[in-house]
Amino acid sequence: MTDDRDEIRQRTDIVELVGQRVALKRAGRHWKGLCPFHNDKNPSFIVNREMGRYKCWSCGAQGDIFNWVMETQRVDFSEAIRILADLAGVTLSRKGTVAPSRREAQEKAMADALAFFRDSLTKHRDARDYAEGRGLGGEVGDHWEIGYAPDVGEVLASHLQKRGHSLAECKELFLVDTDPGGGFFDKFRGRLIFPIRDERGQLVAFGGRVLGQAIPKYINSSDTPLYNKSKVLYGMHRAKSQIASTRTAVLVEGYLDVIACHRAGVTNAVASLGTSLAEDHVRLLKRWCETVVILYDCDTAGQKAAQRAAELIQSAGMTVRIAVLPEGNDPDTMLRNEGPGAVLSAVERTIPPLDFQIQQLRQRLGPNEEEFWREVVTILAGAPNHLELEKHLLPLASEYPGLSDPTAARSALLKMVTQAKKGRRPNQPAEDPAPILEPVTTLNLPGTERALFRAFIEEPTRDIVWPTIRESAMFSSQQGRDIALALSTAFPENPPTGHPSTWLHQIDSAVIQDHLVEIGLA
Numbered sequence: 001m002t003d004d005r006d007e008i009r010q011r012t013d014i015v016e017l018v019g020q021r022v023a024l025k026r027a028g029r030h031w032k033g034l035c036p037f038h039n040d041k042n043p044s045f046i047v048n049r050e051m052g053r054y055k056c057w058s059c060g061a062q063g064d065i066f067n068w069v070m071e072t073q074r075v076d077f078s079e080a081i082r083i084l085a086d087l088a089g090v091t092l093s094r095k096g097t098v099a100p101s102r103r104e105a106q107e108k109a110m111a112d113a114l115a116f117f118r119d120s121l122t123k124h125r126d127a128r129d130y131a132e133g134r135g136l137g138g139e140v141g142d143h144w145e146i147g148y149a150p151d152v153g154e155v156l157a158s159h160l161q162k163r164g165h166s167l168a169e170c171k172e173l174f175l176v177d178t179d180p181g182g183g184f185f186d187k188f189r190g191r192l193i194f195p196i197r198d199e200r201g202q203l204v205a206f207g208g209r210v211l212g213q214a215i216p217k218y219i220n221s222s223d224t225p226l227y228n229k230s231k232v233l234y235g236m237h238r239a240k241s242q243i244a245s246t247r248t249a250v251l252v253e254g255y256l257d258v259i260a261c262h263r264a265g266v267t268n269a270v271a272s273l274g275t276s277l278a279e280d281h282v283r284l285l286k287r288w289c290e291t292v293v294i295l296y297d298c299d300t301a302g303q304k305a306a307q308r309a310a311e312l313i314q315s316a317g318m319t320v321r322i323a324v325l326p327e328g329n330d331p332d333t334m335l336r337n338e339g340p341g342a343v344l345s346a347v348e349r350t351i352p353p354l355d356f357q358i359q360q361l362r363q364r365l366g367p368n369e370e371e372f373w374r375e376v377v378t379i380l381a382g383a384p385n386h387l388e389l390e391k392h393l394l395p396l397a398s399e400y401p402g403l404s405d406p407t408a409a410r411s412a413l414l415k416m417v418t419q420a421k422k423g424r425r426p427n428q429p430a431e432d433p434a435p436i437l438e439p440v441t442t443l444n445l446p447g448t449e450r451a452l453f454r455a456f457i458e459e460p461t462r463d464i465v466w467p468t469i470r471e472s473a474m475f476s477s478q479q480g481r482d483i484a485l486a487l488s489t490a491f492p493e494n495p496p497t498g499h500p501s502t503w504l505h506q507i508d509s510a511v512i513q514d515h516l517v518e519i520g521l522a
């Protein structure tokens, strides 16, 4: 097993691996980003390719590629080895004699279901015509892996069973369900199928849309062992590089909207599915960008959802812009009726959430109605900062009925807003956990010894300092002696070659390994 792990280490680039989940920027010898393990405001998370380690200077999270997979995918060590071996193209030496893990079996069932749905689409003319009519045929359909679930009771169930899958397991994956007689039937029937992948591109769920007008229009997987709907945004694996480079995400309502946006050239569009935006979604977005453009339907439900999403995103300290669509439009209908230009310009024509709320209010009420002013006060009380509030105060005050002096009206309005603010739950971003200013460390080395080990970590100088390190008794500090001794024990003949990521684990003591990581990451 040790050989397998070595091979995985050598073939895995930790920057690339972590970079699948966190937007990283080069900073000297390291790569830097927002820590995914705590609510990070300033990038305090670093990844170092040579050391093969990541570390957060704020919350203390740290580890190597195996820890990363265990932490971010919540799997045990042996599972992490399997996942990484898979990614690195390493064939595990004992594979075949070991029964596939539960997770492997689940992923296999999902992959088999997807292949089945894809194949079904080619066999059903009506579904294919429908998909083509919605712009989901040809290349687009292949790109988004659109499939079809036939309108028959249990074709998928028997297909999965034939392929050796346990239907009880498939039920947990939201692929099949049980009828009162104890038999299994397909969850998706007579629906166009949209595979849902997480930000790494792992297939985790399916969504299905009816071909006609039947109810419910959409069925999405509920939470399963592979899928947590609050943590997955549809389209993220295709959108993340564009999101990272523009530092902006476009948030839409469903998969058809995501696909329409991408087809129109808005390749940073994502959607939450069958659920309103959750805090975990926001945290996911925050790892990749600072600004979110919300592009929701302009019906009442869509606008309410937009408002809620805007508050959630703002309270995470991110910037929100609202794209206002012409009545009765969504990105999908716009693309079909007016072409890509209409979608592109909708994404560019955005306003701040406060302007959006006031615009909405004006459609329902006028300044001559008392209720208008009650709502204005509530809206203004939610202004993210004083500047935004000021921007609206005077123009609104000038509309206040009965008060001809705008300055007096302004102060009257401001007074009401200030009062309302007191009663309002503060909409402040959640605080970081108590910041640890100094990195947690037990390492206390004299500068010269630290510099010596630092030189040992770097390949070009390793051979030069090697003779000195072998004389561990010459070190003045106890810790320095311990590290030097551990190194000459681990490498009795010659110093190791290559980056620390490839030999660090050969040192017996985890404490000494951590000390070297700390020296290497400083």
Ligand code: ZN
Pocket: 035, 036, 037, 038, 040, 045, 056, 057, 058, 059, 060, 061
């Ligand atoms: Zn952290």
